[in-house]
Amino acid sequence: MYLTRFRVNTGRTDARRLLEAPHRLHGAVNMSFPDLPSRDGAGPRVLWRVDRNSTAETLLYVVSPNRPDLTHLVEQAGWPAADGLGWTTFDYDGFLTGLAEGSTWAFRLTANPVHNIRHEDHKEGERTQRVAHKTRYHQLRWLLDRQEKSGFEIVSKPPERRLLDHGDEHELVVRDQRPLQFNRPPAKDRRQDVRFTRVTYDGRLRVTDPDVLRRTLTHGLGKAKAYGCGLMTLAPLTRADG
Structure with missing residues (x-):
């Protein structure tokens, strides 16, 4: 499992359009993976959430079974010319195992x-x-x-x-x-x-x-998981x- 953090550049029009339309952001998150996990409930799924911490900091969090590639999100809603990837991905398994x-x-x-x-x-x-x-x-x-x-x-x-x-x-x-x-x-x-x-x-x-908590953290809680809920x-x- 992986936990990914991406800072959204809210000064960009395309970024604001994504934030205002959960179905578009859902599609953009899914595009980070060549193959999406099954949604039959048997295994972990892709979960995401937007945290608006301040006017200067809006963060997208993604929990996923596979490591994502957010290059397209950087180009659309990040800082493409900045140094580095534009997102940070952590190995989540060690944290989950240690609970x-x-x-x-x-x-x-x-x-x-x-x-x-x-x-x-x-x-x-x-x-x-x-x-x-x-x-x-x-x-x-x-x-x-x-x-x-x-x-x-x-x-x-x-x-x-x-x-x-x-x-x-x-x-x-x-x-x-x-x-x-x-x-x-x-x-x-x-x-x-x-x-x-x-x-x-x-x-x-x-x-x-x-x-059970590990399952909650990797499968989500409640409805509307495709639209940024459950993480x-x-x-x-x-x-x-x-």
Whole structure:
């Protein structure tokens, strides 16, 4: 497995077009590999995420079974005349293998928190509708409900650090919420309107099952993985994190 970091040159028009259209960026990421892994769920897949850390720093992260070649992204959305490749790829296997039960990490996850609803006047056999969680409480609850099955637990806050009586029990925040809408290329002469909400979480977690967490980190969490959701990354805690 590999973890790749690419800095996006947001001063370029083509870069901004990619960032505004998840399906185009999905295609650009896929072009980094001569052969894409199967998406049958049996093995790791290509995951990606965009972190907008500041107006001067936008980073694209890619986790993949094979080493990518981002030359085309450098030419389209990077600094082609600068020294170096324009991206950095790390061997991810060593980090994944070293994950230990009980270890604590800072994490970031961009996900698509959704739930299924059925209308009161539904007809028998009618399919449920997938809708986005829109409130901070339900978005946080979405992740908390999945922690056990994903190989980790969100670290609890000590009572004296909680700002609210309810809803602030964990080291977990929603940093960014971004509703997205775009038209995919036509399929069978009909354009497809895609709408979803992309949410970024920052927090602290404790590893409860290293094998399961390794799968979460390499297979993704939740829906809309093709559009920049599902990728969780870990980082060592700093002194400021406690």
